[in-house]
Amino acid sequence: xxxxxxxxxxxxxxxxxxxxxxxxxxxxxxxxxxxxxxxxxxxxxxxxxxxxxxxxxxxxxxxxxxxxxxxxxxxxxxxxxxxxxxxxxxxxxxxxxxxxxxxxxxxxxxxxxxxxxxxxxxxxxxxxxxxxxxxxxxxxxxxxxxxxxxxxxxxxxxxxxxxxxxxxxxxxxxxxxxxxxxxxxxxxxxxxxxxxxxxxxxxxxxxxxxxxxxxxxxxxxxxxxxxxxxxxxxxxxxxxxxxxxxxxx
Amino acid sequence: xxxxxxxxxxxxxxxxxxxxxxxxxxxxxxxxxxxxxxxxxxxxxxxxxxxxxxxxxxxxxxxxxxxxxxxxxxxxxxxxxxxxxxxxxxxxxxxxxxxxxxxxxxxxxxxxxxxxxxxxxxxxxxxxxxxxxxxxxxxxxxxxxxxxxxxxxxxxxxxxxxxxxxxxxxxxxxxxxxxxxxxxxxxxxxxxxxxxxxxxxxxxxxxxxxxxxxxxxxxxxxxxxxxxxxxxxxxxxxxxxxxxxxxxxxxxxxxxxxxxxxxxxxxxxxxxxxxxxxxxxxxxxxxxxxxxxxxxxxxxxxxxxxxxxx
Ligand SMILES: Cc1cc2nc3c(=O)[nH]c(=O)nc-3n(C[C@H](O)[C@H](O)[C@H](O)COP(=O)(O)OP(=O)(O)OC[C@H]3O[C@@H](n4cnc5c(N)ncnc54)[C@H](O)[C@@H]3O)c2cc1C
Ligand SMILES: Cc1cc2nc3c(=O)[nH]c(=O)nc-3n(C[C@H](O)[C@H](O)[C@H](O)COP(=O)(O)OP(=O)(O)OC[C@H]3O[C@@H](n4cnc5c(N)ncnc54)[C@H](O)[C@@H]3O)c2cc1C
Numbered sequence: 019x020x021x022x023x024x025x026x027x028x029x030x031x032x033x034x035x036x037x038x039x040x041x042x043x044x045x046x047x048x049x050x051x052x053x054x055x056x057x058x059x060x061x062x063x064x065x066x067x068x069x070x071x072x073x074x075x076x077x078x079x080x081x082x083x084x085x086x087x088x089x090x091x092x093x094x095x096x097x098x099x100x101x102x103x104x105x106x107x108x109x110x111x112x113x114x115x116x117x118x119x120x121x122x123x124x125x126x127x128x129x130x131x132x133x134x135x136x137x138x139x140x141x142x143x144x145x146x147x148x149x150x151x152x153x154x155x156x157x158x159x160x161x162x163x164x165x166x167x168x169x170x171x172x173x174x175x176x177x178x179x180x181x182x183x184x185x186x187x188x189x190x191x192x193x194x195x196x197x198x199x200x201x202x203x204x205x206x207x208x209x210x211x212x213x214x215x216x217x218x219x220x221x222x223x224x225x226x227x228x229x230x231x232x233x234x235x236x237x238x239x240x241x242x243x244x245x246x247x248x249x250x251x252x253x254x255x256x257x258x259x260x261x262x263x264x265x266x267x
Numbered sequence: 268x269x270x271x272x273x274x275x276x277x278x279x280x281x282x283x284x285x286x287x288x289x290x291x292x293x294x295x296x297x298x299x300x301x302x303x304x305x306x307x308x309x310x311x312x313x314x315x316x317x318x319x320x321x322x323x324x325x326x327x328x329x330x331x332x333x334x335x336x337x338x339x340x341x342x343x344x345x346x347x348x349x350x351x352x353x354x355x356x357x358x359x360x361x362x363x364x365x366x367x368x369x370x371x372x373x374x375x376x377x378x379x380x381x382x383x384x385x386x387x388x389x390x391x392x393x394x395x396x397x398x399x400x401x402x403x404x405x406x407x408x409x410x411x412x413x414x415x416x417x418x419x420x421x422x423x424x425x426x427x428x429x430x431x432x433x434x435x436x437x438x439x440x441x442x443x444x445x446x447x448x449x450x451x452x453x454x455x456x457x458x459x460x461x462x463x464x465x466x467x468x469x470x471x472x473x474x475x476x477x478x479x480x481x482x483x484x485x486x487x488x489x490x491x492x493x494x495x496x497x498x499x500x501x502x503x504x505x506x507x508x509x510x511x512x513x514x515x516x517x518x519x520x521x522x523x524x525x526x527x528x529x530x531x532x533x534x535x536x537x538x539x540x541x542x543x544x545x546x547x548x549x550x551x552x553x554x555x556x557x558x559x560x561x562x563x564x565x566x567x568x569x570x571x572x573x574x575x576x577x
Contacts, residue, residue, distance in 0.1 A: 034527060035392040044396055112364070113373040138508065140391055142376050144364035147334065151368030156439035157334050159361045162502065172443065176502045177357040178511075179277045183443040184333075190439075196509055197496065232373035236386060236399040244534065247555040249546075253568035256540065256558055257576055264538045264555065266460070266517040267484060267573075 019166070019188075021064040021073045022128040023098065024119055025057040025080050027089040028139040035139075041237045044139075053089045056134025058096070060194040062201035063164060064132050065097030072166050073130075075099050079122060081115050083107055087217060094212035095204030101217045106229065110222075114229030116148035121225035123153060128189065130171065135160050135193040146193035156186035162197040268349035269297040269319070273341065275332060275358035276308050278447070283457040284354035284413035286315060286421065291411040292352045293317050293419070294381050299348070300426070301341065303329040309428045316423030328433040331442040332358050338365035339434045345370055345406060349384065355410035355512075356456075367408040374408040375400060377512075379415040393508040393531035413456055414514035414535060448501040450488075455506070458487030460517045463506055463533070466493035467522020467543065467562055474499040476566055477521060483573050489513065489533075491523045507532035522562050525550025542566075 029035055030052040035044045053061075067073035078093035080086040081104040090101035104118050123131065136143035150157035158164075158173030162181070165172045171186045176195045186192075204212070222229050250256045260267045270292040274285040281302070292298045299320045300312045309323040322344065328336040341351060341362070351366065353359030355377050367374040379397070380388040386401045387409060455461065462481045468474040474494065481488050489511070490504040506513055508531040518536035523529060525541070525548055533539070534553050541554035542562050551557040558565055 029392070031528070035395045037396045044392055111373045113368065113371070116368060136509065138393065141393065141508070142364075142374070143360050144367075144374055144376060147361060147364035148368035148374075150334070151338055151365035154439075157361070157365065158440065159334070160357060175357075177445075178282070178503060180445065180447040180501060180503050182331075182445045185441045185443055187437075187439050196492065197502065232404045233375065233400040233402050236401050238391070238396050238398045241390070241394060241397050244539075244553050245555075247539070247551070247553075247557060249551070249557045249559060253558065253565055254572045254575075256556055257569060257572035259556055260517065260538070260540070261576060264517075266538050 019073050019130065020075045020077065020126065020128040021067060022123065022126060022131045023057070023060050023064045023076060023078050023093065024115070024131070024133050024145070025061060025078050025089050025093050026054040026134070026137045027051050027080060027082050027086045028054045028137055031055050031138055037238055037240050041239060043235065043238050051085065053092050054134050054137045056136060056194050056196070058201040059196065059198050060132040060134050061093045061096050061098060062199050063194060066199065067166065068097065077102065077126060077128070079104065079119065081106060081110050081118050090217055091212050092204060094215045095209040096202060100215055103217060103219045104222055104225070105219050106222055108229065109231060110229045111231050111233060112142050112144040112148055113232065114227070115145050116152055117227045118222055118225055118229065119149050120152045121227055130189060131191050133191070133193045135195050146191050150191040156190040158184055158186050158190065159193045160195040161192050162195050164192055164198070269299050269347065270295045270350045270352060271299050271301055271341070271344055271348040273301045273351070273353040273359060273362065274312055275354065275356060276302065276304055279305060279308055281308065281311050282354065282356060283418050283454065284356050286418035287413040287416040288352050288354040288411050289315055289317050289419040290416040291378070291381060292350065295350050295384060301344070303332055303337065311421070313426040313428055314422050314424050316420040318424050318426045321426050321428045322431045323428055324431050324433050326433055332362065333440055333442065334362045334365050335439045336433045336436065337362045338369055339436060340431060341366035342369040343434055344431065348406070350407045350409065353410050354413050359410045363408055363410055370406060370408065372404040372406055372408050373402065374410070375402060376410045378409050378411045393527050394534065395527065412512055414512050448503050452481065453485070453487045455487045455489055455504070455511050455513055458515050460484045460486035461489050461513055461515045462486045462519045462521065463489035463491070463523060464494055464499070464521050465491035465523030466497065468494060468499055471499045476563070479570055480519070480566060483570060491529050520550050520554070521566070523550055524548045525553065
């Protein structure tokens, strides 16, 4: 079984993003970038499937700028076998990413595409579902557990009221939630090895995909700041203020 | 053109968040509601104030709000609608992007404000920025944040109900089971008061120390990711970027440091209280009232003060 894992290069989750002064977006120049945390979880799951002898090959894919190579090398250091960079300098929306991935699925014929549930920059939570729609495949989103047996995937999903379990006919799309696993750190020898693993670069046009965005960004602004609060001295003071000042209890 | 709103339900009860989606959709046109499940769900939808027509997708394929058949139903209905809307809960986020792909539309998730029929405001980077985006798609597919729109009244409407057929297709996914957390408390997304605990609660037993406070305030209980990951409480308690987005009148954060991913889920609360032993904890930067000290000392004191105040 072949597993395709799309990984996105995003601003590191520890960094507080700054809105650009001209209101056109968020400052990314000189900011630490890392693999989207949900995608680390997806890579980890794919590598574990390989270690269990269920997956035979794990292919990492990224759509993005030249530096997304680093993200792909990280995926390979974690255990992915090879990588594909779909090189583009334009901002590709989930619809465009899903179309690119659909074309790659046609080339690679994976049995499972494991994505992150959302990218922490644009927070769209859309790409996996859209790819599933375009392919007409089953989808198991927000997965906290995956089991593969007898040509089926059994997926436990985090939903609003608790947990839901579905079985999916393969090939299928699964998107990873936070509690699916704890991703490993790549060891130094594996980072060295990853440098020699194959990384192919292609252009969206090679795949015959039009990625013209459908959304234009009118403006990006800081959210309104909260007013500075106060420290209270005691529980009694807190309760009195909640009652008399804030009038919420 | 009318607006199609998918109303999700849990155990036959339409979620309050979906009624907020009705309010958002009314700003865009006449509201037609799509529901699955028993006849009683459709009847409840018909009573919601502002719903002009209810479309009921009945039958096995539409049960459990499975994404594959539902997205197909929505794509079938889409030609009659300018916008397709749902609340940004787990169900809307599962189904709508798939439907959007079938329609060759880029969806617009987590809308917090509607500027006009094409232009919407949505948070990005865990709410660190608000992006105003304009869609060039002929049809718009959006999910809306319930915390940004008041729920439409559950009663007041009397809309007609029509059946819609679920297109035949291969059974791609199959429902196996559901495990809902049992709680007598209000739903997180609709609670007026939330008491939330973090890693500082230390363990599952201690986490229960929040119950007496929540009882006194009629509050829902929430948690940070760290508390959920450590198994103190189930996953559906999580508040934050990847959990629930809440905006109650009063949010009390107990033993929560205030990571940006947590703040993303609660910083629009009207009043925020933080109880934390670390005076430098970032949660104090968003708190209206901060109380520095050991939560195990402070919790009983707050309860006593509440009892005294009556
Ligand atoms: C340089 C640059 C600047 C941008 N600036 C802005 C901006 O300021 N405002 C704005 O609204 N948009 C901006 N965008 C567009 C935005 O990044 C896209 O909308 C985004 O790629 C898709 O949304 P998402 O990542 O939230 O997708 P989600 O649907 O949340 O992603 C889910 C999963 O899909 C997969 N995936 C998603 N994207 C990729 C990818 N590129 N490669 C591989 N796998 C992927 C991953 O597995 C991910 O976990 C910018 C894009 C670029 C490249
Ligand atoms: C991709 C991604 C998504 C995420 N999504 C979410 C999300 O949706 N929601 C979320 O919450 N987190 C999320 N996180 C995790 C987030 O970054 C933090 O790790 C998490 O919120 C920390 O939880 P905490 O505040 O309970 O724990 P900690 O940061 O460990 O804080 C515990 C606090 O308790 C205080 N404390 C300890 N003992 C006591 C005591 N006896 N009395 C008083 N105070 C005490 C400490 O001073 C400390 O401030 C996400 C992270 C990533 C990478």
